[in-house]
Amino acid sequence: MAVLTYREALNRAMTEEMEKDPNIFLMGEEVGHYEGAYKVSQGMLAKFGEKRIIDTPISENGFAGVGIGAAMVGLRPIIEFMTWNFSLVAIDQIINSAAKMNYMSAGQFPIPIVFRGAGGAGGRLAAQHSQSFESWYAHIPGLKVLAPYTPSDAYGLLKTSIRDNNPTIFIESEVLYGSKGEVPEGEFLIPMGKSDIKREGTQLTIISWSRALMYVLPAAEKLAKEGISVEVLDLRSIRPLDEEGILTSVRKTNKVLIVEEGWNVAGFGAQVAYLIQKEAFDYLDSPIERITQEDVPMPYAANLERSSLPSEEKIIKKVREMIK
Amino acid sequence: MSQPKTKKETEDLLELYRQMLLIRRFEEASAKAYSMGKIGGFCHLYIGQEAVGVGAISALEQKDYIVSTYRDHGHALARGLEPKSLMAELYGKKTGIVSGNGGSMHFFDKKKNFMGGHGIVGGHISLAAGIAYASKYRGDGAVTLCFFGEGAANIGSFHEGMNLAAIWKLPLVMICENNHYAMGTPEYRALSVKDVSVRAAAYDIARDHIEGDEVRKVREHVRVAVERARRGEGPTLMEISTYRFRGHSMSDPAKYRTKEELDKYKQGDPLIKAEKDLLSSGWAQEELTKMDEIILKTVEESVDFAEKSEEPPLGWLYKHVYAENV
Numbered sequence: 055m056a057v058l059t060y061r062e063a064l065n066r067a068m069t070e071e072m073e074k075d076p077n078i079f080l081m082g083e084e085v086g087h088y089e090g091a092y093k094v095s096q097g098m099l100a101k102f103g104e105k106r107i108i109d110t111p112i113s114e115n116g117f118a119g120v121g122i123g124a125a126m127v128g129l130r131p132i133i134e135f136m137t138w139n140f141s142l143v144a145i146d147q148i149i150n151s152a153a154k155m156n157y158m159s160a161g162q163f164p165i166p167i168v169f170r171g172a173g174g175a176g177g178r179l180a181a182q183h184s185q186s187f188e189s190w191y192a193h194i195p196g197l198k199v200l201a202p203y204t205p206s207d208a209y210g211l212l213k214t215s216i217r218d219n220n221p222t223i224f225i226e227s228e229v230l231y232g233s234k235g236e237v238p239e240g241e242f243l244i245p246m247g248k249s250d251i252k253r254e255g256t257q258l259t260i261i262s263w264s265r266a267l268m269y270v271l272p273a274a275e276k277l278a279k280e281g282i283s284v285e286v287l288d289l290r291s292i293r294p295l296d297e298e299g300i301l302t303s304v305r306k307t308n309k310v311l312i313v314e315e316g317w318n319v320a321g322f323g324a325q326v327a328y329l330i331q332k333e334a335f336d337y338l339d340s341p342i343e344r345i346t347q348e349d350v351p352m353p354y355a356a357n358l359e360r361s362s363l364p365s366e367e368k369i370i371k372k373v374r375e376m377i378k
Numbered sequence: 379m380s381q382p383k384t385k386k387e388t389e390d391l392l393e394l395y396r397q398m399l400l401i402r403r404f405e406e407a408s409a410k411a412y413s414m415g416k417i418g419g420f421c422h423l424y425i426g427q428e429a430v431g432v433g434a435i436s437a438l439e440q441k442d443y444i445v446s447t448y449r450d451h452g453h454a455l456a457r458g459l460e461p462k463s464l465m466a467e468l469y470g471k472k473t474g475i476v477s478g479n480g481g482s483m484h485f486f487d488k489k490k491n492f493m494g495g496h497g498i499v500g501g502h503i504s505l506a507a508g509i510a511y512a513s514k515y516r517g518d519g520a521v522t523l524c525f526f527g528e529g530a531a532n533i534g535s536f537h538e539g540m541n542l543a544a545i546w547k548l549p550l551v552m553i554c555e556n557n558h559y560a561m562g563t564p565e566y567r568a569l570s571v572k573d574v575s576v577r578a579a580a581y582d583i584a585r586d587h588i589e590g591d592e593v594r595k596v597r598e599h600v601r602v603a604v605e606r607a608r609r610g611e612g613p614t615l616m617e618i619s620t621y622r623f624r625g626h627s628m629s630d631p632a633k634y635r636t637k638e639e640l641d642k643y644k645q646g647d648p649l650i651k652a653e654k655d656l657l658s659s660g661w662a663q664e665e666l667t668k669m670d671e672i673i674l675k676t677v678e679e680s681v682d683f684a685e686k687s688e689e690p691p692l693g694w695l696y697k698h699v700y701a702e703n704v
Binding site for chain 2: 113117118119122123127196218220
């Protein structure tokens with residue numbers, strides 16, 4: 055089994071898919087000559103040329119729209135946002151055009167497009183460059199939303215997204231690009247709507263995804279040493295959601311903590327909590343708890359940034375309270 | 379070019395006149411049905427602007443693409459979409475062009491390369507650039523024609539779409555149908571330049587500007603831009619000056635303009651112009667009246683069809699939220 059970084063896994067997924075299908079192209083700021091602001095498209099311009107690896111000017115609304123228009127007539131664009139923070143100027147195109155086109159046209163114009171790029175919080179990038187948008191996009195019918203944590207998941211889910219006939223919001227974590235993990239040899243796909251148990255446990259389920267797992271998994275490790283057995287469920291796919299996977303774990307452990315990097319109010323964890331209380335209320339031994347980013351724009355100061363995000367300490371403290 | 383000179387030219391004008399008259403009568407019937415509460419939502423009529431849509435679309439081939447705005451009835455009819463399915467769509471029936479999912483603002487017809495019907499002002503401009511981008515990517519020789527109003531020329535999507543189309547030399551013809559009012563805001567209060575096509579200079583692309591009251595003149599000018607695009611010489615930004623005789627939508631009494639102004643523009647009604655040209659080149663009034671009767675019957679049939687059609691089954695509510703993966 056090869057060990058790849060998260061960015062290498064994404065690169066491999068795109069390269070393999072582009073080799074197979076000439077309708078796929080990659081478009082975005084600095085994806086070509088610069089080889090990607092986060093080097094995700096390294097080597098791809100040399101391999102595929104300027105026709106298929108397309109540098110754009112700074113105009114997210116414009117090139118998101120170009121991708122959607124091209125998808126209307128059967129191409130399969132991958133649109134990279136340098137960061138998801140910049141997707142906000144393209145959000146009209148993503149919501150009003152990409153998500154609704156198939157519906158408005160009664161199935162005449164499906165939009166097979168992947169919007170991908172760096173998301174999430176951290177790195178002392180402050181308020182405008184450090185935020186999580188999974189909840190925003192998950193709100194919209196017509197979109198699919200994915201947020202992988204491991205290189206292997208990133209590879210398998212990106213390939214599935216590229217082959218999907220719907221607009222997919224593929225949110226990578228910018229602090230994970232250099233993280234390494236085993237990626238099985240040979241091609242494989244990971245279906246959407248399938249969560250993954252990253253750690254088995256019996257006393258409490260932590261539901262999380264993407265970079266928040268950086269805090270969750272070590273916390274679960276430490277708790278295990280205290281004799282507290284935590285199951286860690288990585289959603290990976292926010293929409294469609296693996297309702298069965300969530301409920302199965304909850305019915306086994308009877309306690310739930312949801313950890314997300316996004317904000318609390320109207321955050322996606324609230325939707326997960328609703329699902330659990332509705333479908334597995336009788337299995338719950340305590341109220342569902344959530345740990346999220348604090349309800350503030352991201353501060354720059356290192357200590358304040360740290361304190362605004364979920365952390366190992368917060369998770370351990372909360373689990374201890376819940377297990378008591 | 380007002381008066382046709384040969385028999386062929388006369389017949390050509392007659393066909394264009396027929397298309398404009400169909401739009402006029404269809405829209406009059408839509409207005410009536412709207413007033414009766416049969417049609418819901420917004421309903422933006424095209425009455426007064428017919429020469430632009432008919433002239434421009436008649437310059438295209440079947441392989442070319444059309445991207446329209448929320449004021450899309452006229453463009454759809456000019457492209458040959460079936461009046462029955464359009465009227466049924468306005469009624470929200472299952473026999474509508476998009477099965478009642480879209481209504482007035484969202485006509486789509488893949489078979490005719492009619493690419494919508496888009497409700498966000500100017501948002502469709504970069505989509506049009508994307509369709510043109512795909513033509514260039516594939517080398518299929520198709521041209522994309524995008525209509526928008528002068529109000530859309532101030533939105534970011536317009537500037538981004540134009541810049542991308544220019545740097546990539548996309549086969550795109552942008553037609554600003556300047557009807558002088560963005561809803562209730564007159565152009566002089568909203569546009570930094572009087573003539574939107576002047577903005578072509580900012581993108582170093584070709585421009586054109588004409589009055590849109592003569593259907594054959596519109597076609598000749600659009601044809602030049604379409605051929606330029608087909609030769610790979612990039613986009614053109616055109617302004618075609620026109621006027622809507624009704625308000626912005628059916629809910630707008632248009633009190634922001636004077637009766638005198640409206641009367642002045644009605645003198646330049648493109649249908650009256652075309653009719654005069656036909657009469658002076660030898661067509662009898664009764665032949666034109668007979669044509670009108672046939673069109674009125676077609677429109678009546680479309681209303682009847684819409685009235686009698688069923689509403690979409692409730693089981694279709696979730697149909698088409700996602701495309702199937704096959």
